[in-house]
Amino acid sequence: MQFIDTHCHLDFDEFKGDFQNLVYRANRLGIHGFVVPGVTLKQSQTLLDFKQHNPGVYIAFGFHPYFMAEHQDGNFEQLKNLAIEHRKQLVAIGECGIDAGIENIEKQQALFVEHIKLANELSLPLIVHHRQSHHLIMQAFKQVQPKRGGVIHAFSGSQQQAQAYIKLGFKLGVGGTITYERANKTKQALAQVPLDSLVLETDAPSMPLAGYQGQMNLPERLKAVFDCLVAIRSESEFEIAEQIYASSCSLFKI
């Protein structure tokens, strides 16, 4: 079985020093691809070099809502130019989106719409961050409809919400959330949607799995997320692995 971690921040400082080991351990479990999202202008610039030195790494450019304070006026224009220049190196636009836990929602909304436009212009999928913001994300999608879909990162929500995203061509990012017992609604949704609408992700070093709270999350834990997904789906382990791998490759054109 082969896997792609479709969302992990392997370039973050947390992983410095132990990087080769980290990749080796993930590889041993069949995890050979890693999609590393952009979070700020400066970091997106550094991703080009990071990709070049690390086989199996695929990159995206974007402004993460967590770093709102760092996104200065004019920065998005710079990101856009960088993305146009390095279009061939990119598999997506993101991590972008709207986080209701972070202030300045209006600026987040405007920035998110700019990301959708850029993704459409470059014919790339989006990596979408959400937190208590499904309605705002949908609003933005109504304003500018994404042409190549993308991933709803760390999907949590109802089956109805899941279906609405799938209808717009999005995949649902399945991560550590489903390893928690309390995530019943999300598990139910992920058990029932079409298998080809799912991709796997860890968000490492964030979003630790159940049993690892307080620890740094690792890409090798993707296998445990997969096992949890197998437990709630009706298809065989191999069918799930094969379909998800194929979906990840076709979405990101890997």
Ligand SMILES: [Zn+2]
């Ligand atoms: Zn992330």
